[in-house]
Amino acid sequence: xxxxxxxxxxRHLLAATFTRIAATRMAGLPVVNPALAVAVxxxxxxxxxxxxxxxxxxxxxxxxxxxxxxxFRPIEVGGAQWWELPSGRYEFLGNREDGLGHYQSCSLLSxxxxxxxxxxxxxxxxxxxxxxxAAPPPASxxxxxxxxxxxxxxxxxxxRRDFLRGGLFGGGR
Amino acid sequence: xxxxxxxxxxxxxxxxxxxxxxxxxxATSLGLGAAAAPRIAHALESKPRTPVxxxxxxxxTCCTESFIRSAHPLTKDVILSMLSLDYDDTLMAxxxxxxxxxLKEVKEKYKGQYILAVEGNxxxxxxxxxxxxxxxxxxxxxxxxxxxxxxxxxxxxCASWGxxxxxxxxxxxxxxxxxxxxxxxxxxxxxxxxxxxxMTAVVTYMLSFERMPTLDRMGRPAMFYGQRIHxxxxxxxxxxxxxxxxxxxxxxxxxxxxLYKMGCKGPTTYNACSTVRWNEGVSFPIQSGHGCIGCSxxxxxxxxxxxxxxxxxxxFGIEANADKVGATAxxxxxxxxxxxxxxxxxxxxxxxxxxxxxxGEQ
Numbered sequence: 001x002x003x004x005x006x007x008x009x010x011r012h013l014l015a016a017t018f019t020r021i022a023a024t025r026m027a028g029l030p031v032v033n034p035a036l037a038v039a040v041x042x043x044x045x046x047x048x049x050x051x052x053x054x055x056x057x058x059x060x061x062x063x064x065x066x067x068x069x070x071x072f073r074p075i076e077v078g079g080a081q082w083w084e085l086p087s088g089r090y091e092f093l094g095n096r097e098d099g100l101g102h103y104q105s106c107s108l109l110s111x112x113x114x115x116x117x118x119x120x121x122x123x124x125x126x127x128x129x130x131x132x133x134a135a136p137p138p139a140s141x142x143x144x145x146x147x148x149x150x151x152x153x154x155x156x157x158x159x160r161r162d163f164l165r166g167g168l169f170g171g172g173r
Numbered sequence: 174x175x176x177x178x179x180x181x182x183x184x185x186x187x188x189x190x191x192x193x194x195x196x197x198x199x200a201t202s203l204g205l206g207a208a209a210a211p212r213i214a215h216a217l218e219s220k221p222r223t224p225v226x227x228x229x230x231x232x233x234t235c236c237t238e239s240f241i242r243s244a245h246p247l248t249k250d251v252i253l254s255m256l257s258l259d260y261d262d263t264l265m266a267x268x269x270x271x272x273x274x275x276l277k278e279v280k281e282k283y284k285g286q287y288i289l290a291v292e293g294n295x296x297x298x299x300x301x302x303x304x305x306x307x308x309x310x311x312x313x314x315x316x317x318x319x320x321x322x323x324x325x326x327x328x329x330x331c332a333s334w335g336x337x338x339x340x341x342x343x344x345x346x347x348x349x350x351x352x353x354x355x356x357x358x359x360x361x362x363x364x365x366x367x368x369x370x371x372m373t374a375v376v377t378y379m380l381s382f383e384r385m386p387t388l389d390r391m392g393r394p395a396m397f398y399g400q401r402i403h404x405x406x407x408x409x410x411x412x413x414x415x416x417x418x419x420x421x422x423x424x425x426x427x428x429x430x431x432l433y434k435m436g437c438k439g440p441t442t443y444n445a446c447s448t449v450r451w452n453e454g455v456s457f458p459i460q461s462g463h464g465c466i467g468c469s470x471x472x473x474x475x476x477x478x479x480x481x482x483x484x485x486x487x488x489f490g491i492e493a494n495a496d497k498v499g500a501t502a503x504x505x506x507x508x509x510x511x512x513x514x515x516x517x518x519x520x521x522x523x524x525x526x527x528x529x530x531x532x533g534e535q
Binding site: 024025030031058062077080087088089090094097105114126127 | 404412416515516519521
């Protein structure tokens with residue numbers, strides 16, 4: 001097990017870390033939207049890692065922190081890890097912060113001047129978070145649709161990867 | 174018998190295997206997925222060849238320099254030998270009257286069918302005398318060739334916005350193409366120069382599918398100009414954590430911290446440099462330790478020093494957002510629309526180079 005993993009939900013730790021950053025390194029910069037504050041409107045366990053969304057006055061990011069799952073790679077800036085989340089593949093970029101340890105983030109919005117109130121920002125973040133963990137329509141929908149429509153599923157484009165994963169027969173992804 | 178692209182290509186000695194490889198490379202660079210490769214192949218095999226006429230106005234030829242260095246050698250070969258650059262001052266063998274005769278011939282033979290690629294822009298002061306070609310002002314040549322073309326590609330920041338020659342006080346009144354030619358569709362591919370892969374992808378898309386790629390409200394192909402440098406920058410985690418280089422040789426600079434405080438224009442610049450990168454995907458300015466100068470943005474010469482921090486970012490943002498592609502900015506004002514914006518933002522996060530573009534080709 002990764003020694004740096006969080007056994008408890010690190011939601012408050014993440015919020016506290018970025019609240020500190022907002023008050024120090026980011027203080028007074030023109031990229032900061034004064035109407036917003038740091039918040040972590042959602043963070044939950046997903047396949048052994050902590051997946052959440054972070055609102056700051058300068059950005060709204062998806063965030064992944066290491067849980068006991070063991071798949072989280074402790075990468076520095078410049079490194080990236082691809083995650084297969086229910087709604088698709090996302091590239092998360094690594095970083096490390098004293099007191100928080102390694103974390104990964106994926107940008108949704110920055111700067112955040114479009115969000116005029118904190119409620120808007122959290123609404124935006126929560127909606128994105130829900131959509132992140134919602135499964136998309138099955139990948140084989142087009143093939144299935146063709147079959148139901150009386151056509152041949154085989155006439156639909158199937159990638160080599162899908163074929164090897166059984167995509168031709170409605171499985172895989 | 175009509176001559177297709179494929180015919181020309183075979184005549185140039187390019188094998189069918191190479192041709193098919195080119196089609197799949199192009200499909201990939203356009204983000205169209207594997208299924209589009211056979212469609213591109215079919216289009217190039219069966220459709221009549223569309224000539225491209227490439228004019229040069231006030232410019233430095235960096236667009237051409239960029240274009241002929243498209244990453245994959247095959248792309249370069251195919252584009253240059255096959256995709257019919259019937260006229261390009263820099264690349265063609267013809268000269269003098271012979272060269273001007275080509276223009277006339279294309280204009281008559283392919284009336285309403287050829288694509289006009291314009292690098293640089295026409296100066297309008299003194300009746301266009303500041304740019305003179307073949308014994309007449311460039312603006313005349315541009316208007317004449319534009320009259321019978323199907324569409325115009327405005328290469329680079331010169332043709333798209335005006336660039337350095339249009340910087341204040343713009344003594345020659347250098348004017349971007351869309352302000353001179355108003356009755357034809359103009360696709361802007363800004364950048365100084367634009368990324369070669371972007372240039373070849375745009376031109377191949379238009380030749381294969383005989384239509385324009387999806388454009389944003391500023392007239393740029395959304396697939397490559399849908400996101401800011403900042404959105405996909407590999408140094409972005411440093412920005413998010415407030416880790417900035419404060420001078421060029423401090424600890425932060427050595428650690429590769431964010432260059433925002435050193436004047437990086439990444440947060441306000443729409444381009445694909447941070448994803449497609451340069452020199453066959455090797456690097457891009459920020460990776461080399463210098464901030465983005467925002468060369469693909471309108472009027473970047475007049476927006477202050479390359480090294481002064483973007484302070485009016487809010488203003489900047491709104492300006493940039495005027496062209497937003499069904500996206501976040503304008504929409505989030507009302508809370509009810511936040512859902513749409515959030516889902517769009519998520520789609521953009523998934524997408525490597527740009528917004529989730531529906532090209533209608535998949």
